Amino acid sequence: MSLPERPTAPAVYAAALGALREAGVECLVGGAWALERYTGLARDTKDLDVFVRPGDCARALEVLESAGYRTEVAFPHWLAKARAGDDLIDVIFSSGNGFAQVDDAWFAHAVEARLCGLPVRLCPPEETIWSKAFVMERERYDGADVLHLLRATAPGLDWPRLLGRFGSLWHVLLAHLVLFVFVYPSERWRIPAWVTRELLGRLERELAAPAPTTPLCRGTLLSRAQYLVDVTAWGYRDARLTAPATMDAADIARWTAAIGEGVPPRPTGREPSHGTADADRRDR
Known part of the structure; x- marks a missing residue:
């Protein structure tokens, strides 16, 4: 995997990951590192995204603080941070919209990799797609990441599990699948036809039912x-x-x-x- 241009970053990241591992705090690596592993797209990232269960966040911050990092809970519903000089580690346990909480399934389906010379586990592609699919800000839109992930991983995805992740918000997955066919017309074979038909069937049934009355x-x-x-x-x-x-x-x-x-x-x-x-x- 590509490392940041800052010469201090690899040592800072390796020390943090090593400290968490030695303390028995389970964590996953995501963000740009996982995206590069799955798609080949390399970015000069400004931080390291570490994912932990919500119940493990406080312990993770204690471990990092003891290792010399400055820590803070930036947003209590999803994000904490650890810093060493100009190098930043995001400690993530949910998503900005409070939807994609890290749970045991993230760890059960994690992918083995190496980072900064250490063995690590990456966020699964299904959870990476799930969490990125809802990022549609003016200043940050992760839709292209979702489509690149689908292009690279769709044939091997656990589609029933991915559908389960979206749950009642399946419309967002359908929107990305429609965009995938638009962006990659020759690659639509990568998306199982039964998945698209299932979601279109849900949409048909929804349209046939009375619309909700509560705004x-x-x-x-x-x-x-x-x-x-x-x-x-x-x-x-x-x-x-x-x-x-x-x-x-x-x-x-x-x-x-x-x-x-x-x-x-x-x-x-x-x-x-x-x-x-x-x-x-x-x-x-």
Whole structure:
């Protein structure tokens, strides 16, 4: 795997991984390292992404602090950090939307590799796809990573397990599969036909059923910024406060404040009037 250009990074990462291993804290390596292992795409990453179970995060930080790293819990619902000089280690136990929590299955299906001269385990491709599929910010969109992962790993994926990971949010997986066929028309054979048919069948059945009556915006599971107006001004319930997400109002407030401006954007005008045309469409 490619190493960062910073000369201190390999030693910093190796020391952290070694300390966690010696202390018996199970961890997985993800991010750019896993992406390169699965797809061949190399990036000069600024940090090392280490994944742990939520219940192991506090212990992991204790171990790293004892080893000389400066640690902090950046966001209590998903992310802690450890630093040594300019080198950063992200200690991840969930996802920014509070959905993709690390659990035992991540470890049961991990992939063996080597990093900085040490044996490590990588986040499984299924969980890597699952967690990246929901990252659709203006400043960061992981859709290309998802498609590159599908191109490289789709024939060998545990598709029933991946479908189970998405659960009731299967629409997001279907969207990426449709984009895969668009981006790689000659590679559609890589996606098992039964998977696409299964998801399209779910969509057909959903369209045949009455639409939900409670206003819900699931866009906040994709972007913490771009759908704030929907949940702050337009009356939609924030899907991050509903299962399977695990965030509460305090988590959302902290995560929103970190966007940069510190406050949710306000709409520049009133909500557009959809008029009778939308009413006609709903009646059909």
